[in-house]
Amino acid sequence: MMHEAGTATEQTRERLLNAAREEFSQHGFQGATVREICRRAETNVAAVNYHFGSKDGLLAEALNFAPLKAMQLANGKADEDPEVRLRLFIRDFMLMLLDETNGSLPCRIMARELADPTPALDKIVREAIAPLHEFLGKLLREIAGEKTGEAELRRCVHSILGQCLYYRHSHPVQQRLHPKLRYDHKEIAAVAKHIANFSLAGINFISKSAAK
Amino acid sequence: MMHEAGTATEQTRERLLNAAREEFSQHGFQGATVREICRRAETNVAAVNYHFGSKDGLLAEALNFAPLKAMQLANGKADEDPEVRLRLFIRDFMLMLLDETNGSLPCRIMARELADPTPALDKIVREAIAPLHEFLGKLLREIAGEKTGEAELRRCVHSILGQCLYYRHSHPVQQRLHPKLRYDHKEIAAVAKHIANFSLAGINFISKSAAK
DNA sequence: AAGAATATCAAACGCTTGTTTGAATGTAAA
DNA sequence: TTTACATTCAAACAAGCGTTTGATATTCTT
Structure with missing residues (x-):
């Protein structure tokens, strides 16, 4: 099934992206940890890999210029x-x-x-x-x-x-x-x-x- | 016994400091690893802690302004x-x-x-x-x-x-x-x-x- | 309501990290 | 030489990392 705006899925994705932006901008890519990002986003550690494939993928999607x-x-x-x-x-x-x-x-x-x-x-x-x-x-x-x-x-x-x-x-x-x-x-x-x-x-x- | 200039001890210390400066300046403190520094200095991993107490201590002594x-x-x-x-x-x-x-x-x-x-x-x-x-x-x-x-x-x-x-x-x-x-x-x-x-x-x- | 797809979770995996250990080696004083 | 100390080393340790797993919960379609 495809995503729709406002579903819990989208909310988790969005919360992860926001948390990742905070962590990456504060501690850099190496310094930021997947666990801390997930803690901020109030979700499980596996969520990053489920939604973005990897920490790298999360960074790539978090960048929005x-x-x-x-x-x-x-x-x-x-x-x-x-x-x-x-x-x-x-x-x-x-x-x-x-x-x-x-x-x-x-x-x-x-x-x-x-x-x-x-x-x-x-x-x-x-x-x-x-x-x-x-x-x-x-x-x-x-x-x-x-x-x-x-x-x-x-x-x-x-x-x-x-x-x-x-x-x-x-x-x-x-x-x-x-x-x-x-x-x-x-x-x-x-x-x-x-x-x-x-x-x-x-x-x-x-x-x-x-x-x- | 105290250190003397030119002993093998001093040489190891000096080699570690030089290797550390290279690694820290290239990869930053987080990015640099004790193992790679010791590889460059051609010594054992334990040398850093023996001579400088910790990775932090090594950085502190490597800084020379x-x-x-x-x-x-x-x-x-x-x-x-x-x-x-x-x-x-x-x-x-x-x-x-x-x-x-x-x-x-x-x-x-x-x-x-x-x-x-x-x-x-x-x-x-x-x-x-x-x-x-x-x-x-x-x-x-x-x-x-x-x-x-x-x-x-x-x-x-x-x-x-x-x-x-x-x-x-x-x-x-x-x-x-x-x-x-x-x-x-x-x-x-x-x-x-x-x-x-x-x-x-x-x-x-x-x-x-x-x-x- | 039943079934299929999607999302979440606790737990563990494999790896790397800085650090510690205890034995072996080298060195200088007694 | 013997004794004591300083240094090196292979190996292991404990903790943290990104990632994977398999089961459970949720959501949507039919």
Whole structure:
């Protein structure tokens, strides 16, 4: 029999996916355990293999980059000024990475597994990272102009992604250095504004150097 | 009997430390196994617990941030121009993170464990990350002037470290996106120059905004 | 209501992990 | 040489892992 929305089966699948996203984003693929995921989902240990075949399969299905893609799509239709669009992108991306209430767990998993390849890395690169680089590359091209070299432009993309991801990666450390720190909406907006200002100044300098 | 330099004992300890640095920097603390470390060091599995008490103890002793500290110390005595010193720092730091022949493995371990806390994180924060932030904070203060706020300055530190560490973190991904990529001395120097140019433009913009 | 397909569960399996053990070996002082 | 200590080693241990099993419960079709 096929699945239907709202059945107990679907509920278990969905609970497993949500629990898996939490665990994977908090502890990484290796660090997360099937048993803890099932405990969170209030189901049996065998459920993962029944519904997803394996821990790998669960990770693959837990990854959902639709919000990331939707954000890029909406950005393209927003303001015409590319600098404003870059500011919007950085803000939305930082919210996905840091916001406690509405953050995108798949994006956090992506951030985590940048450095730590798992069987799902190919899918992550194909569906999330490569499109992200392409999107940012085109956006920065609009800002930097045609004179800027391809390699230079790609490094600007790295500079922006590096800044954004650092706030996610270094969270455990920052909490030890500054225990009072909390990433509420106000703080995230301030951080995003800083990254945008810092980066736009950097890009404009690079493009000016290339124009000479 | 106490240890003496050059005895077989010392050699085993040293071989274990070197093997551990390789494994920890490549696979992280969780991913590295005591058995593989001992295989590399050509010794028995029990050697780790005999010489270091535990896998945790081995990691703690494998961390050696002397090169990182020496680099900061030498930087302070170098050129008087803080902008030049920032360029030097970024270049040296990128070499530690990326250079295949002379890179600092403890620095790579530090980079890896930023996001993935282990029992050694406290030591890493105390001995490496906190001093690094302090060093960069003072250096940027010289460049940005007194008008720039403390929070803004700290975000500039994050922007620089984020850019540098991204090249290490994203290495597995970059190799899939651009298989030809190799981080030889020339490429590292080019990356370091980009980060320095990009960041100095960013800092100067931030400090100019604060001066108004 | 009866039967077939689907889903859940407790229990166990096979494997790997970090760690411990106790004997064997090497080394230096008495 | 003898004694005491330091080091190495093969083997085993206990715990945790992802996965499998076979029985039980649930759900849908006829």
